[in-house]
Amino acid sequence: xxxxxxLRRWFDVIPxxxxxxxxxxxxxxxxxxxxxxxxxxxxxxxxxxxxxxLNEGCMRGFVVGEPHSEAVRRFRSWSAPGAAFxxxxxxxxxxxxxxxxALLKTPTFxxxxx
Numbered sequence: 001x002x003x004x005x006x007l008r009r010w011f012d013v014i015p016x017x018x019x020x021x022x023x024x025x026x027x028x029x030x031x032x033x034x035x036x037x038x039x040x041x042x043x044x045x046x047x048x049x050x051x052x053x054l055n056e057g058c059m060r061g062f063v064v065g066e067p068h069s070e071a072v073r074r075f076r077s078w079s080a081p082g083a084a085f086x087x088x089x090x091x092x093x094x095x096x097x098x099x100x101x102a103l104l105k106t107p108t109f110x111x112x113x114x
Contacts, residue, residue, distance in 0.1 A: 001059060001087050002100035004107075006080035007045040016047075016078060022067040027051070030065075032058025037095050045080070050100045052090060059087075075111060083111035 007016060020038070027036050032054035039048040053059040062068060075083070084107035090096065 001049075001051050001053070001085060002104055003047075003049045003085040004083060004101075004104045005047040005049070005075065006082055007047075007078050008080040009078075010045065012078040013042075013045060015074075019067060019071050019074065020047075023071055026062065026065060026068060030058070030062045033062070035095050037097075039097065048097070048100070048104075050095050050097065052095060079111040085109055 005016075007013060024036075024038075027033055034052040034054060036049065036051040040046070051059070051062075053062075063072075084104055086100070086103045086107045086109075088103050090099070
């Protein structure tokens with residue numbers, strides 16, 4: 001799974017980062033997580049995540065768990081245009097940022113702006 005998470009306002013950066021820290025703790029406890037990564041472009045208030053899972057069930061369990069599900073709810077008000085995620089199957093299981101960025105151009109889902 002890969003996400004592109006641009007923020008609308010500077011005001012939202014600190015709460016976003018605090019919640020991201022909580023999600024990283026959730027990731028470390030998650031069943032079936034193989035790898036994950038976070039990239040940032042602070043100047044543009046933009047963030048990218050990528051995670052590699054053992055299987056879809058493990059990924060789904062993480063997505064509906066807390067605090068990730070709260071982050072999804074809150075991100076609807078934080079998101080700038082272009083926010084999206086994509087689910088895909090990697091043949092190598094490696095974290096490949098170029099592959100993820102290319103796939104994010106035709107995402108599984110785009111976050112609506114509130």
